[in-house]
Amino acid sequence: MTAGTGGGVLAQLMAQAAGEGADLVALRAIAEEAGELGASRALARLGLSDAAAAGDMAELRELLGAWRDAKRSAWKAAVAWVLRVAGALLLAGLATRLGFWDFLK
Structure with missing residues (x-):
């Protein structure tokens, strides 16, 4: 079962049980629980189940954004130098x- 078909299978099982x-209502509550x-187990396996996880994720996003900006700047500088040398x-x-x-x- 893939992630895209999971909702359809769940709906079919709930319809069958109904x-x-x-x-x-009880079936929906069981599915939600x-x-x-x-999700809690998956986050725990990734080490993101504690209270500081949101802050950690925010820091990682900020670090990734800074890395992308630095990479973009390095490429621009390299192209500028190549063009200067060619000129x-x-x-x-x-x-x-x-x-x-x-x-x-």
Whole structure:
């Protein structure tokens, strides 16, 4: 069962149980409780079940944002330097081609 089909399977099971005489409200409460229990277990396995987890996640998001900004800035700086070097080589080539060194003598 995948995450996308989980809701459909749950709805079918609840409809089947309701057809067999089970109380739909009780079934919904059981499904909600099972979902919360599963989420709590998953967070505990990830080490995110304590009170400081929200702060930790906020810090991680901030750190990730700073990393992305630094990476973007580094790429921009590298491209700018490559363009400057290419421009300098182009100007040196033009100066050589046009005889600028002879003009200086």
